[in-house]
Amino acid sequence: MNQYEVALEVAGPAAMFARPDTGGTPTSYSAPTWSAAKGLFESIAFFADGAAWSCPTKVEICRRVGEAGGRVNFQRYTTNYGGPLRKIDLFTGGNNMQVYATILSDVCYRLYGDVVSSRWKRDNNPRHHLQNLFDRRLKRGQCFRTPCLGWSEFTCYYWGPFREGMTEVDTALTFEIPSMLLGVWDNPSCGRYEPIFRQNVKIVGGVLKYEIPDEWLFSQNREVTTDA
Numbered sequence: 001m002n003q004y005e006v007a008l009e010v011a012g013p014a015a016m017f018a019r020p021d022t023g024g025t026p027t028s029y030s031a032p033t034w035s036a037a038k039g040l041f042e043s044i045a046f047f048a049d050g051a052a053w054s055c056p057t058k059v060e061i062c063r064r065v066g067e068a069g070g071r072v073n074f075q076r077y078t079t080n081y082g083g084p085l086r087k088i089d090l091f092t093g094g095n096n097m098q099v100y101a102t103i104l105s106d107v108c109y110r111l112y113g114d115v116v117s118s119r120w121k122r123d124n125n126p127r128h129h130l131q132n133l134f135d136r137r138l139k140r141g142q143c144f145r146t147p148c149l150g151w152s153e154f155t156c157y158y159w160g161p162f163r164e165g166m167t168e169v170d171t172a173l174t175f176e177i178p179s180m181l182l183g184v185w186d187n188p189s190c191g192r193y194e195p196i197f198r199q200n201v202k203i204v205g206g207v208l209k210y211e212i213p214d215e216w217l218f219s220q221n222r223e224v225t226t227d228a
Contacts, residue, residue, distance in 0.1 A: 004115035004131040006054050008138055009062070009167065010040055011108040011158040014077070015149035016101065020181060020195070027102040028150065030072040030175070031203060032059055034210045035183040036150055037111050040159075043147040045134040050189035052117040052126035054134070055216070058209045062108040063170040069206075070172030077103045079153075107149060108158075108167055170206040177201040188216055 017033050018026040032040075037056035046053065063069040080096035090097050115127045115134075137143060138160055147159045180201040185191030198211050 004127045005112070006041060006115060006131055006134050007110065007112045007162070008040070008044065008159060009108070009110045009162045010147055010149065010156045011062075011167075012149045012154055012156045013106060014075075014154045015104040015107045016077075016151045016154060017104075018101075018150065021179075022102075025100050025102075028074070028104050029177065029180060030104070031061060031177070031208050032109060032111075032150075033181050033183075034212070035181070037113070037210075038183075038188065040111060040147050040149075041113055041134070043145050044137050044143050044159075045130060046144065047126060047130060052115055052130040053189055054113045054130070055116050055188065055212065056111060056113045056210055057212075058112050058207060060110040060112075060169045061173055061203070061206045061208070062110055062167045064108075065166060065168050069170035072173070073105045073107075074102055075105045077101045103154075104149075110162060110167075110169070173206040174204050175202075177203070182210070182212075 015028065015032075016026065017029040017031070017036050019029055034056055037059055038054065041054035041056065061072075077100070079099050079101070081099045082096045084091070086095075086097045115131045117127045141160065143159070147156045148154050149156060177200075179197055179199050182196045182198050184193065184195050186194035186196070196213065201208065201211075
């Protein structure tokens with residue numbers, strides 16, 4: 001069976017992969033969640049009908065070549081909220097509410113994934129189609145929407161092929177995340193709201209490998225030879 005792989009590098013001045021347990025003053029995980037990585041792939045190319053989709057398999061936390069590594073940088077972040085959940089005195093007075101968060105700063109990641117699909121015919125392979133569309137757009141600098149690192153205001157200042165000789169994996173990073181959100185839905189395509197977590201998630205030598213539920217991939221990559 002052919003393997004259809006996709007990969008890209010992203011970097012930006014700020015990122016937020018919010019921990020659900022931090023509530024109204026969110027704090028970011030120290031690495032992208034699986035669902036955030038999937039969103040980055042889909043910002044380049046995706047199929048609305050779910051005929052094929054990019055499944056993230058791992059992420060490498062990177063640094064600039066020659067730069068000291070071994071740590072993840074956090075910083076405080078304040079933004080204004082003008083929505084309907086403000087306190088009544090702020091709402092009636094037309095004033096914004098300040099929201100505080102703890103975000104990541106100066107991040108760079110290399111993302112890896114496999115293009116998977118449930119069924120296809122011999123003359124219509126959506127996995128190959130999506131991989132080809134993704135690679136073509138990446139080389140041209142095109143995208144479906146501007147890639148962002150978690151929150152939509154944290155857009156990437158770089159997204160594209162790996163920058164060999166400019167960035168490298170931060171092999172000095174090794175730590176454990178006690179509990180980490182994997183995804184918000186019970187199925188990556190047309191799923192129901194059912195958050196899935198993983199415990200004792202290890203980042204070894206700057207590499208995080210995602211533990212994907214078997215049921216998401218159990219029926220994937222089967223070829224159909226009939227015309228039905």
